[in-house]
Amino acid sequence: MLDRRLHAFRPDLADVALKGQVEAARFVTPEPAMVVQPVVALRPKADPSIGIDTELLMGEEVRVFERENGWAWVQAVDDGYVGYLPEATLGGVTTATHVVAVPRTFVYSGPDLRFPTRLALSMGSRLTIIGEAETRGTRYFLLADGGALVARHLRPVSDPPAIDYVSVAAFFLETPYLWGGKSGFGIDCSGLVQLAMRMAGLRAPRDSDMQASGLGVPIERNELRRGDLVFWKGHVAIMEDETSMIHANGHTMSVARETLDAAIERIGWLYGTPTGYRRPVAET
Known part of the structure; x- marks a missing residue:
């Protein structure tokens, strides 16, 4: 079964690239567009009353499959995330400098x-x-x-990216936690990983389960060093060194520093122990 977060298909409409993989009444070739507002929520349904999956930032490119009733059904070019956003937040594609x-x-x-x-x-x-x-x-x-x-x-955009994505993540300390957030105004755990890595020229999936299964390579806890990732069920943190980490979390409702041992003890009663450790690799 294809992940609906990363593949645009519904019973009535689907991406032409998925023809032969899914069933749909109609297949369409998407049109290019660009986000023209500062921060735009991407939702799983065309309904402003439901929670967001992620956010798109000004200048991000999307592929548009449908425009209807003031909403656009799109797929983000950067990470492939699929969802709905207000049609008025989109404009023509320009070349960012x-x-x-x-x-x-x-x-x-x-x-x-x-x-x-x-x-x-x-x-x-x-x-x-x-x-x-x-x-x-x-x-x-x-x-x-x-x-x-x-x-x-x-x-x-032509300049070399940041060398150390952990230093980029540290810029966001005290930024408010926001479920689905991916900006300097509010961010969640996997959004922090993705945005910081993108500024360092690295690619990362959007959600923590995607990152836990496919970002970098698995390692053991005793191998942890700066830049490695620690995963819990539904959560991810970035190691600053062998013992301390940065993460956007619902405990402080902010991006905060915490030692790994303290986090494991605090989180364990509700979410259990870490599910894995991974080391990102340079996949540009």
Whole structure:
């Protein structure tokens, strides 16, 4: 059985790439589109009252299978996640030149930190920069609509990625925990792993069960070192060194540091002991 989180198929409609693998009344070739709002919830149904599966950030590309009643049924290009989002959050595909490289930043109405802000963007958001300006010694990058961002908050997409994804994850300490979140405004355990790794040029599946079964290679607890992952049922943490870890968790409702021993003792009464340990590998 194909995973519906990663394959677009319903009884009435399916991705043409799945023809011969699933049954559907109609198969369609998806159309390309791009997220044009800062953070967009992706849901398992076209219903704003239900919980989210994940989030997409500004500049992320999707494949659109259906547009109906103000909703779009899409698949994210980056990680293959399938779901529904408001159609109004999508626009045409453009070529990104820069990516937000700090946890959060603002789009100002012009190149001046005293100007009103238009948007707040998360790390990982992708933008097309058309120029630059300087005001009172601060350099700004400019957008086609006149918006401006502090230049030091962005990096060109052509630049080498971050070297150490654990250091990227540490930028998110104290960020609020959000089920399904994948941004600097709210993030969950597997979203933290995925976003931090993406900023370091590494690919990671979205959900913790996907990461536990296919991200990197399995190792033993006594082999743990910086950058390794520890899994519980429905949870993942990033090791900072042999004994301490960073994770987005529902206990502190934030991204927090904790020793592995303390986490195992605290989590054990409800979720049991760790189900596995894995070492990510460079799969770009």
